[in-house]
Amino acid sequence: MLDLGPHAAFIWISYGAAAFCVLALAIWAWGDERGQAKRLADLERRGLKRRSGQGQDKS
Amino acid sequence: MADLTNTETIRPGWFSTLANPTTFMRLSGKVLPWLAVATLVLFAVGLTGAFLAPPDYQQGETVRIMFIHVPSAWLAMMSYTIIAISSAGYLIWRHPLADVSAKAAAPIGATFTLVALITGSLWGKPMWGAYWVWDARLTSVLILFFLYLGLIALRQAIDEPGRAGRAAAILALIGAVNIPIIKYSVNWWNTLHQPASVIRADGPTIHSSLLWPLLVMAIAFTLLFVVLHFKAMRAEILRRRCDAxxxxxxxxxAARAGTEEAANA
Incomplete structure (x- = not known):
């Protein structure tokens, strides 16, 4: 274990807080994208097509 | 002189092509895995260097807080600068991707500002004897955090996305005046916060054993911002597609109902 001296708690809490914030941000960013992609796929499955995607269905 | 009557010769520039949401989704999808791997590698190298670096002759072991505090503070300002540039792009050219960029960067910038405030406070207590002092640098960064929260709240408060984007863009441009104030606050006023020690006209004043991990961590944080920003932009583009x-x-x-009503009348 690293000996960080008498102020070790300040150092570890700083790194812990930064890691928590970055992790929360990453979970939000990945989760939001995944959620919106799922929502779009669901809408398209229900027959709502984007204008750019309409031509592809006219086979 | 260009023949403006011949529209076939007018082609969108490379920037317009790149700024197309579909092109952005395709390109960002390709580069994101590589950027994420590069970010993780740089964090591994930077954190190893941060904990292997010798203690500072004055600050002792607490100097290790610098390796997360300084990159977070830089990103707090960089995120806002990106928001301001994107906002100007949206107000001038009405480019939807510029608005997407501005909206996506706000929560990321707010989080890095919060990290800078928390780690700065935890660094300040053992060094200054206080978690917080109302000096120009600390206060201007706190104002930056409130500006981020204001931008997020303003978008939430207005239902119509176009109006929300314009209002947030105007607020972002007004708030941009705070960025040079943060940067030069340590020079303009007598602050407890130390002056710049890396980006200086006469070169960095930090010893190389502490400087290289700091620079690696700064690049790692910057890449992390790019990854998170791209992810948040992709989510916002998908959200707008769903809403559209x-x-x-x-x-x-509604149109079908109107036609049927007219036919039945």
């Missing part, structure tokens, strides 16, 4: 689909569907239903 629903709006078009609702308009179609």
């Amino acid at each position: 689909l629903i709006a078009r569907h609702v308009r179609g239903d």
Whole structure:
């Protein structure tokens, strides 16, 4: 274990807080994208097509 | 002189092509895995260097807080600068991707500002004897945090996305005046916060054993910002596509109902 001296708690809490914030941000960013992609796929499955995607269905 | 009557010769520039949401989704999808791997590698190298670096002759072991505090503070300002540039792009050219960029960067910038404030406070207590002092640098960064929260709240408060984007863009440009104030606050006023020690006209004043991990961590944080920003932009583009689909569907239903009503009258 690293000996960080008498102020070790300040150092570890700083790194812990930064890691928590970055992790929360990453979970939000990945989760939001995944959620919106799922929502779009669901809408398209229900027959709502984007204008750019309409031509592809006219086979 | 260009022949403006011949529209076939007019082609969108490379920037317009790149700024197309579909092109952005395709390109960002390709580069994101590589950027994420590079970010993780740089964090591994930077954190190893941060904990292997010798203690500072004055600050002792607490100097290790610098390796997360300083990059977070840089990103707090960089995120806002990106928001300001994107906002100007949206107000001038009305480019939707510029608005997407500004909206996506706000929560990321707010989080890095919060990290800078928390780690700065935890660094300040053992060094200054206080978690917080109302000096120009600390206060201007706190104002930056409130500006981020204001931008997020303003978008939430206005239902119509176009109006929300314009209002947030105007607020972002007004708030941009705070960025040079943060940067030069340590020179303009007598602050407890130390002056710049890396980006200086006469070169860095930090010893190389502490400087290289700091620079690696700064690059790692910057890449992390790019990854998170791209992810948040992709989510926002998908959200707008969903909203546009629903709006078009609702308009179609309303138009059909109007036609049927007219036929039955």
